[in-house]
Amino acid sequence: xxxxxKSQTSxxxxxxKEAIMxxxxxxxFPGGKLPSEAVLSESLGISRTTIREALITLHRxxxxxxxxxxxxxxxxxxxxxxxxxxxxxxxxALLKDGGYEADVxxxxxxxxxxxxxxxxxxxxxxxxxxxxxVESIYSADAKAAILxxxxxxxxxxxKDIGDKKNVPESSFVELLNLFSKEEVANTIIAxxxxxxxxxxxxxxxxxxxxxxxxxxxxxxxxxxxxICLGKITFHPELVNxxxxxxxx
Amino acid sequence: xxxxxKSQTSxxxxxxKEAIMxxxxxxxFPGGKLPSEAVLSESLGISRTTIREALITLHRxxxxxxxxxxxxxxxxxxxxxxxxxxxxxxxxALLKDGGYEADVxxxxxxxxxxxxxxxxxxxxxxxxxxxxxVESIYSADAKAAILxxxxxxxxxxxKDIGDKKNVPESSFVELLNLFSKEEVANTIIAxxxxxxxxxxxxxxxxxxxxxxxxxxxxxxxxxxxxICLGKITFHPELVNxxxxxxxx
DNA sequence: GCAGATTTGTGCGTATGTATC
DNA sequence: AGATACATACGCACAAATCTG
Numbered sequence: 001x002x003x004x005x006k007s008q009t010s011x012x013x014x015x016x017k018e019a020i021m022x023x024x025x026x027x028x029f030p031g032g033k034l035p036s037e038a039v040l041s042e043s044l045g046i047s048r049t050t051i052r053e054a055l056i057t058l059h060r061x062x063x064x065x066x067x068x069x070x071x072x073x074x075x076x077x078x079x080x081x082x083x084x085x086x087x088x089x090x091x092x093a094l095l096k097d098g099g100y101e102a103d104v105x106x107x108x109x110x111x112x113x114x115x116x117x118x119x120x121x122x123x124x125x126x127x128x129x130x131x132x133x134v135e136s137i138y139s140a141d142a143k144a145a146i147l148x149x150x151x152x153x154x155x156x157x158x159k160d161i162g163d164k165k166n167v168p169e170s171s172f173v174e175l176l177n178l179f180s181k182e183e184v185a186n187t188i189i190a191x192x193x194x195x196x197x198x199x200x201x202x203x204x205x206x207x208x209x210x211x212x213x214x215x216x217x218x219x220x221x222x223x224x225x226x227i228c229l230g231k232i233t234f235h236p237e238l239v240n241x242x243x244x245x246x247x248x
Numbered sequence: 249x250x251x252x253x254k255s256q257t258s259x260x261x262x263x264x265k266e267a268i269m270x271x272x273x274x275x276x277f278p279g280g281k282l283p284s285e286a287v288l289s290e291s292l293g294i295s296r297t298t299i300r301e302a303l304i305t306l307h308r309x310x311x312x313x314x315x316x317x318x319x320x321x322x323x324x325x326x327x328x329x330x331x332x333x334x335x336x337x338x339x340x341a342l343l344k345d346g347g348y349e350a351d352v353x354x355x356x357x358x359x360x361x362x363x364x365x366x367x368x369x370x371x372x373x374x375x376x377x378x379x380x381x382v383e384s385i386y387s388a389d390a391k392a393a394i395l396x397x398x399x400x401x402x403x404x405x406x407k408d409i410g411d412k413k414n415v416p417e418s419s420f421v422e423l424l425n426l427f428s429k430e431e432v433a434n435t436i437i438a439x440x441x442x443x444x445x446x447x448x449x450x451x452x453x454x455x456x457x458x459x460x461x462x463x464x465x466x467x468x469x470x471x472x473x474x475i476c477l478g479k480i481t482f483h484p485e486l487v488n489x490x491x492x493x494x495x496x
Numbered sequence: 497g498c499a500g501a502t503t504t505g506t507g508c509g510t511a512t513g514t515a516t517c
Numbered sequence: 518a519g520a521t522a523c524a525t526a527c528g529c530a531c532a533a534a535t536c537t538g
Contacts, residue, residue, distance in 0.1 A: 011506060032472060036522055047508050052523085060308070065433040065470045068523050069515030073433075075472050077371075081436050089495055123325075173495050185313040185321075185496045188329050191489045193441060193459040193482075211441040211459045222313045222496060224280055224323050234441075241439045243491075247337055247421050248433045248470060259525060284503055295527045300504085316504050317534030498538105505533070513525070 016046050016054035024063065024074055034064065034072040061087070062244045084242050090171030091138045091146050098240070100140035107135035115151060115229060119192070120216055122153070124226045130154040131229070132179075136172060137203060145238040147203045148172065150230040156180045156221070176228055182221035184228075189217040204235050212236055261301035264294050268302055272311065272322055282312065282320040309335070310492045332490050338419030339386045339394050346488070348388035355383035363399060363477060367440075368464055370401070372474045378402040379477070380427075384420060385451060393486040395451045396420065398478040404428050404469070424476055430469035437465040437480075452483050460484055 010018075020040065029035065037055065041048040055072055058064045062078040088094040095102035112133045115122060122129070131151035138146035150172065158181050169175045176184050196210045206212070213234040219227045234241060258266075268288065277283065285303065289296040303320055306312045310326040336342040343350035360381045363370060370377070379399035386394035398420065406429050417423045424432050444458045454460070461482040467475045482489060 013506075038522075049509080050507060053506085055523095062434060066523070067470055067516085069517080069521075071516095071522065073470055073472070075434065075468065077436065077466075077468050077472050077474075078434070085491075085493070089493070183496065185494070186310060186323065186326070187493045187495070188325065189491045189493060191461050191491070193461045193484050195443070195459050211443050213439050213441045218325075220323065220325050222315055222321055224321070224325050226325075236441050243333075243437045243439070245333070245337070245435045245437060245465075246433070247435070248431065261525075286503080297528080298526055301525080303504095314504070315535085317502080317536080319503065319535095501535105501537080503533100503535080506531085508529085510528090511526085513523105515521100515523080517519105517521080 012046060013050050013053035013057070016040075016044060016051055017057050019044055020054055020058065021063070024079075032074045032076065033070075034074065036071060062246055065248050067248075078244060081242050081244065083240055084244055086244055089173045091136075091148065092170065095138060095140045095145060095239070098140065100145070100238070101142070102138065102140055102145075103142075104136055104138045107133075109134055111154075112151060118149065118151075118231055120151065120229045120231060122226060122229055123218065126155065132157065134175075140235075140238045143235075143238060144204045145235045147200060147233040148230060149232075150228055152176065152179055152228045153226060156182060156225065156227050176219065180221065180227050182223055182225060182227065184219050185222040185224070187217045187219040189215045189232075191215050200233050204233065206235065210236065213239070213241060260294060261298050261305070264288075264292060264299055264302035265305050267292055268306065269311070272327075280322045280324065281318075282322065284319060310494055313496050315496075326492060329490050329492065331488055332492055334492055337421045339384075339396065340418065343386060343388045343393060343487070346388065346486075348393070348486070349390070350386065350388055350393075351390075352384055352386045355381075357382055359402075360399060366397065366399075366479055368399065368477045368479060370474060370477055371466065374403065380405065382423075388483075388486045391483075391486060392452045393483045395448060395481040396478060397480075398476055400424065400427055400476045401474060404430060404473065404475050424467065428469065428475050430471055430473060430475065432467055432475060433470040433472070435465050435467040437463045439463050448481050452481065454483065458484065461487070461489060 037048050037051050041051045055064065055066065059066050063075060065073045065075060067073055083094050083098045092102045092104050110133050112131045115131065131153060134150045134152065136148040137144050157179055169178060173184055192214045194212060194214045196206045196208050196212055200206060200212065201208045215232050217230045217232065221227050285296050285299050289299045303312065303314065307314050311323060313321045313323060315321055331342050331346045340350045340352050358381050360379045363379065379401060382398045382400065384396040385392050405427055417426060421432055440462045442460060442462045444454045444456050444460055448454060448460065449456045461484065463480050465478045465480065469475050
């Protein structure tokens with residue numbers, strides 16, 4: 001149950017993907033079309049199966065469209081799109097992608113019993129459950145840009161968090177994985193349009209009554225148990241959230 | 249350049265996926281874990297490669313988490329999540345998923361030259377470009393729930409749209425594919441938190457000043473050319489948009 | 497901690513089907 | 518009709534993660 005650090009060397013299809021991305025960035029072919037899978041296989045000395053694996057990854061990321069009988073078509077529009085929430089697990093990385101100098105400050109942790117004041121509801125709440133409250137403020141060029149208020153369930157916390165409290169982590173998902181007994185698998189977010197209230201006004205330095213992007217989120221472990229609840233608020237001037245929807 | 253109807257029979261991995269989904273719905277195994285790939289392969293009489301293809305599809309859809317060395321774990325939480333924007337291309341289907349009786353009414357089409365009044369900008373705008381304006385109002389239990397205002401670029405329109413104007417279509421993406429010379433590959437959306445203005449107030453029957461979910465979108469063809477721009481507004485009471493973020 | 501069994505991940509080869517030009 | 522290119526499907530071997538005893 002220790003979940004140690006993963007392997008250092010990337011699998012071949014990831015290296016293939018990176019090699020193909022270099023080709024894309026060099027823009028060395030006409031019509032926004034990649035060389036055929038057979039040619040890539042030949043020139044990189046990697047089997048077509050593995051090349052396909054790499055291309056499927058690029059397709060999932062929205063970099064290319066795979067067109068049966070035609071080829072693999074490059075989407076420069078996607079490459080130029082910044083602050084895609086489907087591309088980052090970490091808000092710091094998302095802000096950096098937006099061209100900012102990004103940082104994060106986390107609050108002291110405290111225990112909470114009642115989530116109602118925050119408008120949150122635990123679908124798996126048990127009697128006397130407590131939640132570890134962690135507040136993170138992500139800054140863009142030293143200005144508060146994202147307010148993340150999270151409540152980690154006591155029942156999923158490791159016993160040895162004392163040792164790990166000062167371990168550096170990059171994203172909140174990583175922090176959650178350090179704290180939680182079970183690994184985080186996914187988060188379901190529910191969009192809640194709202195206007196700036198007292199708390200947000202103070203934390204993000206915004207005038208009250210302004211419309212803001214806000215969502216509530218519930219994070220689940222690989223065993224589908226609730227690990228954490230949260231409420232995220234985005235500064236409307238600093239953060240222009242985007243999302244890619246793929247049809248092909 | 250005709251883009252006819254696709255094949256009727258599903259590939260084997262799709263049928264395998266559906267068979268596995270039935271197992272999931274029957275809930276016939278302990279610990280929320282699927283039978284091993286080898287067992288599924290054996291019992292369905294399909295090679296492990298193809299079974300894996302099916303499982304990878306389910307993984308992408310957030311139904312399962314693939315855990316190396318452990319198995320394929322089922323996420324009932326995802327199955328129970330309604331109105332996921334990452335699962336529907338069609339707002340009518342999304343509203344039906346939310347338990348509503350859903351329908352769509354599309355406006356008469358008219359030509360527009362200037363997108364500025366709508367807060368939209370065409371990144372590939374050319375001299376004298378015109379846009380075909382199509383307004384769709386999606387209703388939930390006969391109440392206006394989603395306002396979709398779209399502008400299709402004249403330069404991408406087929407010459408024979410006259411014949412196709414009355415062809416039934418289910419989603420706006422399909423309508424776009426009927427109208428456009430090039431197939432739609434993806435849409436980039438940018439979230440724009442806002443409050444109800446005069447237009448939205450009238451179309452969605454909402455009090456002015458209320459916060460609403462709103463986004464702007466730009467649709468690209470497989471050749472990465474801009475096909476259509478749009479602005480979508482969601483009724484905050486009727487539509488509870490959700491989104492799945494996967495970390496594993 | 498270790499050994500062995502189980503299970504998924506990676507990688508290759510090959511053949512055939514189907515869409516596009 | 519033929520060439521090209523991606524899609525589907527099978528089989529095999531070995532690597533790596535997880536669990537159990």
